[in-house]
Amino acid sequence: MxxxxxxxxxxxxRFGIATEYQDWTGRQVSxxxxxxxxxxxxxxxxxGNEQERNVALTAHLRSYWGRRLPATLVGRSGDQIRFWVHxxxxxxxxxxxxxxxxxxxxxxxQVDNFTEPFDLDGRWVGEASFVVxxxxxxxxxxxxxxxxxxxxxxxxxxTPDWLGVPERLGAxxxxxxxxxxxxxxxxxxxxxxxxxxxxxxxxWSACRHGADYLLVNPLHAAAPTLPMEPSPYLPTxxxxxxxxxxxxxxxxxxxxxxxxxxxxxxxxxxxxxAARVDSIDRDRAWAAKRAALELVHRVPRSxxxxxxxxxxxxxxxxxxxxxxxxxxxxxxxxADWHRWPDSLQHPGAEGVARFAEKHPxxxxxxxxxxxxxDDQLAxxxxxxxxxxxxxxxxxxxxxxxxPDGADAWALxxxxxxxxxxxxxxxxxxxxxxxxxxPPWRPDRLEQQEYRPFRALIRAVLRHAGxxxxxxxxxxxxxxxxxxxxxxxxxxxxxxxxxxxxxxxxLEAHRAxxxxxxxxxxxxxxxxxxxxxxxxxxGTSILWFELDRDGCGGPLPAERWREYCLASVTTHDLPPTAxxxxxxxxxxxxxxxxxxxxxxxxxxxxxTELAAWLAELRRVGLxxxxxxxxxxxxxxxxxxxxxxxxxxxxxxxxxxxxxxxxQNQPGTTDEYPNWRVPLTGPxxxxxMLEDVFTDRRAGALAEAVRAAIxxxxxxxxxx
Numbered sequence: 031m032x033x034x035x036x037x038x039x040x041x042x043x044r045f046g047i048a049t050e051y052q053d054w055t056g057r058q059v060s061x062x063x064x065x066x067x068x069x070x071x072x073x074x075x076x077x078g079n080e081q082e083r084n085v086a087l088t089a090h091l092r093s094y095w096g097r098r099l100p101a102t103l104v105g106r107s108g109d110q111i112r113f114w115v116h117x118x119x120x121x122x123x124x125x126x127x128x129x130x131x132x133x134x135x136x137x138x139x140q141v142d143n144f145t146e147p148f149d150l151d152g153r154w155v156g157e158a159s160f161v162v163x164x165x166x167x168x169x170x171x172x173x174x175x176x177x178x179x180x181x182x183x184x185x186x187x188x189t190p191d192w193l194g195v196p197e198r199l200g201a202x203x204x205x206x207x208x209x210x211x212x213x214x215x216x217x218x219x220x221x222x223x224x225x226x227x228x229x230x231x232x233x234w235s236a237c238r239h240g241a242d243y244l245l246v247n248p249l250h251a252a253a254p255t256l257p258m259e260p261s262p263y264l265p266t267x268x269x270x271x272x273x274x275x276x277x278x279x280x281x282x283x284x285x286x287x288x289x290x291x292x293x294x295x296x297x298x299x300x301x302x303x304a305a306r307v308d309s310i311d312r313d314r315a316w317a318a319k320r321a322a323l324e325l326v327h328r329v330p331r332s333x334x335x336x337x338x339x340x341x342x343x344x345x346x347x348x349x350x351x352x353x354x355x356x357x358x359x360x361x362x363x364x365a366d367w368h369r370w371p372d373s374l375q376h377p378g379a380e381g382v383a384r385f386a387e388k389h390p391x392x393x394x395x396x397x398x399x400x401x402x403x404d405d406q407l408a409x410x411x412x413x414x415x416x417x418x419x420x421x422x423x424x425x426x427x428x429x430x431x432x433p434d435g436a437d438a439w440a441l442x443x444x445x446x447x448x449x450x451x452x453x454x455x456x457x458x459x460x461x462x463x464x465x466x467x468p469p470w471r472p473d474r475l476e477q478q479e480y481r482p483f484r485a486l487i488r489a490v491l492r493h494a495g496x497x498x499x500x501x502x503x504x505x506x507x508x509x510x511x512x513x514x515x516x517x518x519x520x521x522x523x524x525x526x527x528x529x530x531x532x533x534x535x536l537e538a539h540r541a542x543x544x545x546x547x548x549x550x551x552x553x554x555x556x557x558x559x560x561x562x563x564x565x566x567x568g569t570s571i572l573w574f575e576l577d578r579d580g581c582g583g584p585l586p587a588e589r590w591r592e593y594c595l596a597s598v599t600t601h602d603l604p605p606t607a608x609x610x611x612x613x614x615x616x617x618x619x620x621x622x623x624x625x626x627x628x629x630x631x632x633x634x635x636x637t638e639l640a641a642w643l644a645e646l647r648r649v650g651l652x653x654x655x656x657x658x659x660x661x662x663x664x665x666x667x668x669x670x671x672x673x674x675x676x677x678x679x680x681x682x683x684x685x686x687x688x689x690x691x692q693n694q695p696g697t698t699d700e701y702p703n704w705r706v707p708l709t710g711p712x713x714x715x716x717m718l719e720d721v722f723t724d725r726r727a728g729a730l731a732e733a734v735r736a737a738i739x740x741x742x743x744x745x746x747x748x
Contacts, residue, residue: 034066037084038077044090045069045073046507046525047070048523054455054552061521064519068515069449069512072449072510095116095148095150098175098177100114102187102529103162103185104526105186105188106528108191111186114143114158114159115158116157118177122177125138125174128172138160139161140160143158166186166188167188168188168190168539170187171185171188172184172186187479190539190565193544193566195567196543199420204738205242206419206680207235207241207680207682207685208682210223210247212275214228215227216719217719219277220319222275222310224277225407225409227277227718232410232422236414236418239728239732239735243421243495244414247426248268248428250272251271251436253357253360253432257312260310260312262426263428264431266432267431268437269353269437269485269489270436271403273402276406278293278319278322278323279293280409283335296321300315304707305715308715309705339401350400352439354395354397355393356377356435358386358395362385366434367435375439411423421495423494424546425497425498426498427487427498428500431467432466438468443474443478445470446471446510450466450510451469451504455517460623460624460625461623461696462516462517480529480533491537495542495543498546499534499547501548504525505530506525507554509521510522535566546568546569569594570596571598572642587649588673590673590674591675593676595675596670596675599681599684601691601692601693604617604689604690605691606663607660607663608690610659612635614691617701621696621700646669660687660711663687667680667733690706
């Protein structure tokens with residue numbers, strides 16, 4: 031192990047930066063000093079030599095004593111929350127609590143604190159401790175301090191000790207489809223699946239097959255410029271939604287448009303092009319849809335609709351204005367705000383306000399589209415629940431945002447510069463991953479009372495029955511990679527998981543929603559236990575569920591986790607038919623992503639597959655000699671029915687016999703990631719209407735429904 035200077039180790043510790051870690055093979059790895067220095071720089075801390083580190087350590091200590099209250103207090107319902115205050119030594123400290131509804135209440139009591147006073151520039155600062163009672167309601171409250179005529183306050187966030195599943199789901203298990211919406215196109219959509227298509231898919235799966243939820247890819251906003259970023263996991267904003275998913279004809283004002291023929295022609299042109307190519311053409315679809323949306327935007331609105339729009343703008347406030355302004359600026363100056371004039375590189379810069387005043391129509395167009403998206407998202411959830419779903423739509427929250435995008439511009443004071451988030455090497459991605467996304471700065475989140483994070487979670491849950499949080503372990507620790515370094519030369523940075531998970535639970539509780547954490551990959555074992563204790567579901571993918579305490583073969587169904595969403599595959603793997611054929615190994619070999627010979631990788635993969643087939647035969651779900659892919663797929667999903675998992679997920683691609691993967695981690699343009707349309711087993715494009723009548727899709731849905739029916743007591747149509 032490499033020995034680091036004690037001052038560097040201590041400085042890293044104070045900022046939650048790991049100086050060593052255990053990799054996926056169990057080997058202890060020492061983080062290079064250059065990585066530690068670069069990550070500290072992202073915190074605004076110079077640490078290149080001993081003198082700089084000593085200065086930084088002193089500044090960190092002085093910063094602590096210079097604060098009169100902690101930046102944010104977070105605790106769980108039922109727990110007494112202890113906190114410190116700093117006042118001039120000997121001065122009295124008056125402390126009181128104001129609840130979220132404005133009520134002022136007592137109950138805060140002082141407890142012993144024998145910390146010695148600190149000399150801060152000749153003023154002795156004393157520390158006192160107080161305890162907040164444990165019977166406070168959930169919510170965002172404030173603790174106030176008055177001493178020597180000066181008043182300060184800080185946020186007190188009381189979060190649920192346990193979230194669990196919504197009451198309307200009860201104790202029963204549930205199944206649902208998972209889909210990449212852009213790939214699911216109907217004969218009425220504009221070459222890209224949209225929110226009306228999502229509604230129809232939800233209604234079909236609920237009414238015909240008893241589904242309780244529909245998990246959809248992140249619908250986060252992409253930059254409105256061309257070429258449009260295809261990855262839903264690299265958005266320009268996570269708080270706002272991509273207008274590419276709007277159904278133009280579903281906007282109320284479309285009925286009053288005098289140029290409806292022009293809109294229909296735009297749609298027809300896109301549809302003809304989509305039928306001729308074997309990939310999703312977002313650029314062509316967005317160019318046509320944007321032109322149509324501009325026409326509808328100009329249509330006068332009724333008095334009631336104007337009131338609704340005004341209410342939406344008031345609710346969303348400054349963040350909506352910032353986002354809309356960024357979009358208008360991006361269309362004028364390009365989507366990389368780092369290349370804009372200096373007067374535009376921060377939302378508070380004077381040039382930004384002047385631009386918004388000069389281009390009100392351009393800014394309002396992007397505000398208006400977010401209003402339409404809010405309306406259509408509300409309609410999807412409403413229709414899904416009315417069709418019988420207990421949960422409705424489960425949205426997906428990406429890990430981060432594009433470094434040049436709207437959130438990186440608007441929230442730059444809360445994000446870390448000079449580093450990107452990613453993942454260290456693991457069994458499936460042996461070179462590691464760099465997601466090119468600026469991570470949250472944990473210290474800035476705390477200083478800002480987690481307001482950006484609170485707003486993000488609230489937004490994604492506004493019209494949802496649940497949220498899947500991609501790489502939820504990033505709320506505990508996240509792999510930071512210095513700019514220019516390979517993913518192997520990063521390190522972990524700790525976050526206050528009590529605060530982050532607590533806020534997620536609080537917002538989900540208020541929305542009546544559940545939370546699914548994607549906890550795959552390299553995960554500290556205690557993290558999964560913690561999520562369970564807080565009532566958040568984990569994720570189990572069949573191919574990764576191995577008996578690591580036994581022979582290493584498949585984990586028997588009865589030993590799977592109860593509190594999780596179980597599925598056979600994920601969007602980072604081929605659909606199951608492709609997996610059975612070894613497509614994932616051959617694809618990685620063709621792209622140079624393997625670290626051992628392809629023959630060895632295939633042999634290992636075939637051994638694992640054989641073990642799963644043997645397990646299916648052992649439990650009577652597959653006969654001897656049965657190797658037809660469709661039969662195997664059905665058997666694998668029936669196996670999920672034998673687990674105790676509360677949620678069972680069926681990939682739409684598996685339902686229709688598709689083989690092509692949507693995304694190959696570790697690639698960008700080498701593979702058409704996120705541009706693969708839904709196809710059938712023959713490789714031909716499949717429209718949404720065809721799914722509704724597809725024998726294979728109906729059979730798999732009914733097989734899963736029957737597999738979980740004994741635990742739910744449900745059978746037949748609702």
